[in-house]
Amino acid sequence: MIRARVLAVLSMAGCAGPVALSGTIEISPDDAGGLADAEVALHDEAFEVLGRTRTGSDGAFSIEAPRGAVIQLVVDDGVRPVAFQGEAGLDPEFVVPIGTLFALPDAWLDPFLAPFEACPDQGLGDGLVVGQTALDIAVDAGVDRPAEPCSFAFLESEDGTRIDACYLREVEEEPGTFAVDPEATLVGETGRFLFRGVSGGPWRMVVGRAVGCDATLASGTLIGESSVWVPEGGAVARLPALVPL
DSSP: OOOSOOOSOOOOOOOOSOEEEEEEOEEETTEEEEOTTOEEEEEOTTOOEEEEEEOOTTSEEEEEEOTTOEEEEEEEOSSOEEEEEEEOOSSSEEEOOTTSOBOOOHHHHHHHHGGGTTOOEEEEOSOEEEEEEEEOOOOOTTOOOOBOTTEEEEEEOTTOOEEEOEEEEEOTTSTTOEEEOTTOOSOOTTOEEEEEEEOEEEEEEEEEEEGGGOTTOGGGEEEEEEEEEEOTTOEEEEEEEEEOO
C-alpha cells in the first residue's frame, strides 16, 4: 500500500549552528505505531557517522544535523538498518513529517519479497533497495498517491555500472498472483520494484516514468534521481518512490 507520505527526503528549510532535527520512527510502512528504543544514526554525504540517538517509548527522537548539508538517517530496529536520504536546510528546527521514517520488520518485508523470489542477487553486498512507484502529485492527508505502472528504476555506480530493478507481472495461469518477469522493463500494475544484493555507495538512483508506457522512447521519459547508500545487511526504502507527472 502506498501511503500519503513525504518520500524520505528530509528537506529542512533559513546562518550558523546546527539544525535541531526531530521526528517519529514508525513500526513499519503500514503500521503508524511508534517504534521504541530504535537506534537512529545520522550520517553525512560520505556516509560517515555524525551522531547517534535512540527513540523513546513513543518512537520519537531528536538529533542535531549540520545546517545545509546532505544527510542520511539510518533507522535500526535491531533486525536491519534502513537508510533514508535528504538535505539539511537552514531553519534552526525541523520536524520530519509523520510517515517518512520507519523500520522494515520481517512481518512486513517477507510478504513484500515473496513474489521477488526469482530476482537475481547482484553479488555487490547483502543489502536491498525496495520501492513502489507513485505519481508525484499533491494529495489530501490520509489519501494514497496513485501507483504509476509505466515507471522504471535503476541504480548506477560511480564507475557507470548500471543495475536495472526487478519487476513483477501477474502469472497468467494464476490470476492475482505475481512473480518476477525478467523481460519486463516497467514496474507494471503493482508499482513495486526490488534491487537485491547491493550495499554501500554512493549509488545514483533513478526513478522515472515512460510517457505512453513505452520504455524504448528515451526522449519520452520523465525522471527523478538521488544519491543513496545501502547499509550492510540493511535496506533503502522508497515507499513511495515518487515519479514526475
